[in-house]
Amino acid sequence: MTTPMREPQMARGAARREALLDAATRLLAREGARALTHRAVAAEAGTTHGIARYYFGTLDQLLDEALQRLATRQIEEVRVLFHQLPDVDIPQRITRIVQYVTGSLAHDRDSGIARYELFLEVARRRQLQASLNEWGVTQRAAFASELRGAGSADPEADAADLLTIINGLLLEQLALPIDDFETARLRPAVGRFFPEC
Secondary structure, eight states: OOOTTHHHHHHHHHHHHHHHHHHHHHHHHHHOGGGOOHHHHHHHHTSOHHHHHHHOSSHHHHHHHHHHHHHHHHHHHHHHHHTTOOOOOHHHHHHHHHHHHHHHHHHOHHHHHHHHHHHHHHHHOGGGHHHHHHHHHHHHHHHHHHHHHTTOSSHHHHHHHHHHHHHHHHHHHHHSOOTTHIIIIIHHHHHTTSTTO
């Protein structure tokens, strides 16, 4: 049982961990995974090297928790947005997917860049794969539900292809942004996966 005096300490500890993970995400976005060290994360978070090492004993642990945190947030966002959606027509289904994609890009660009840095780290550090897989499964399931409701003959396969294309388009937009990304690139690409569009 937690004593009342320990609760503020636990809350402070959780806040410190969150601040360090926020700092790691910013560093990943700004400088890439190779710049991620305990010292750099501590400096970015405005704390000491010892605090960073206390909460994250190894860089693998730090990277894994940063990926898990990004994945958890994204999974929750997908579940909230796509859970028990009303049955709508095909253009509205396309709009839901497009708004989900552009919303995540507009609201937290650093997380978008960090996500692709972590994709590359998964290729080098296989222990990070489980978090990335869970994330992908959740997104594919949401897209498959939209495609199934629109009459796709193979919604699971189409959803996997759609997610791959969206990831490619997002990566391109992060690297070489264009003003009319949604209308010129994203919406037409999503629309090709829906019957009669």
